[in-house]
């Protein structure tokens with residue numbers, strides 16, 4: 276468990292969580308890392324900590340650089356437990372009056388988490404903190420993605436410690452973008468789609484602000500995954516693009532089914548998308564994790580959702596997905612609802628209402644088919660696919 280010197284006297288002292296597969300409902304099929312950083316100057320500063328159960332890994336790495344009890348300053352960029360969980364053990368090892376720098380909301384949230392009277396030193400955008408030869412500055416990034424979030428910037432080395440922004444859930448021995456190459460981008464996109472998407476307007480503002488400030492950046496150090504040193508501008512540019520939510524000529528067909536009738540309807544609609552030259556992703560909800568589906572939804576111009584009726588309701592997995600998607604507030608999308616039923620058929624209307632409440636453009640009435648679709652019903656599904664496809668093409672023109 277060695278630390279890694281990422282720049283002179285600046286060390287990655289985080290932890291690798293190879294085996295986590297579910298991160299608050301987000302599928303992390305390649306694990307994740309909790310990145311913490313140590314700056315050794317006249318004063319020694321620790322930026323962020325790790326998830327509670329990885330605290331000993333972090334201490335072991337820190338110990339190879341300095342005695343952990345010699346840390347003079349602790350900085351918390353974000354209160355969420357995957358970064359702050361280790362803080363009580365850290366603070367316990369340090370002198371009682373060791374300052375803990377965080378945003379004002381960070382102070383409130385840390386108090387609400389740990390109920391400790393640490394020596395909080397709340398900071399706001401533009402505040403500076405000298406470590407000796409180096410000086411840190413702070414930039415509040417409220418609601419990206421919590422009220423307490425902030426960045427810490429080190430102008431002398433042009434390093435931005437960006438908290439959760441620009442992160443990815445990806446466990447590896449490699450620490451840098453140039454060591455892993457392009458394969459990291461889908462992980463970064465998934466992270467954006469599932470964590471930052473609802474705050475896209477703020478992302479756009481932040482990117483503009485950073486550009487206006489002329490902040491020079493040689494390296495971005497997020498709190499998860501690999502660090503961006505080869506081309507940090509690339510991930511900033513990707514965020515600027517994702518934040519626009521420009522609809523693509525692509526439709527995501529999301530459905531569940533008990534006896535394949537709703538699936539048959541989905542297949543007929545997909546034929547229409549194919550004939551219109553529209554890219555389609557077909558995702559059966561119990562085969563695809565909701566966070567994978569959201570990654571596909573992010574750049575799609577249309578999402579059509581199918582559900583059979585079960586006990587006068589939509590299928591529970593469909594409700595799960597719709598609730599999840601609604602919270603992530605995707606924008607600029609055409610929607611549609613369809614599904615099979617037996618006798619009362621409430622599901623399709625419910626799905627349609629949820630899509631409407633989530634701000635989708637719904638060019639058509641929802642389509643429901645009793646039991647197993649026949650040729651005419653499949654024709655109707657094809658026609659619905661055509662109409663949704665046309666509306667999508669109009670949107671992306």
Ligand SMILES: Cc1cc2nc3c(=O)[nH]c(=O)nc-3n(C[C@H](O)[C@H](O)[C@H](O)COP(=O)(O)O)c2cc1C
Pocket residue numbers: 531532533534535536537538582583584585586587588615616617618619620621645646647
């Ligand atoms: C446990 C169960 C409960 C059902 N409840 C309803 C219901 O309340 N109202 C209704 O219209 N159909 C109900 N159905 C019938 C299904 O909606 C119907 O079989 C439909 O064709 C299933 O579509 P699927 O093959 O896509 O799952 C129910 C079916 C099952 C198995």
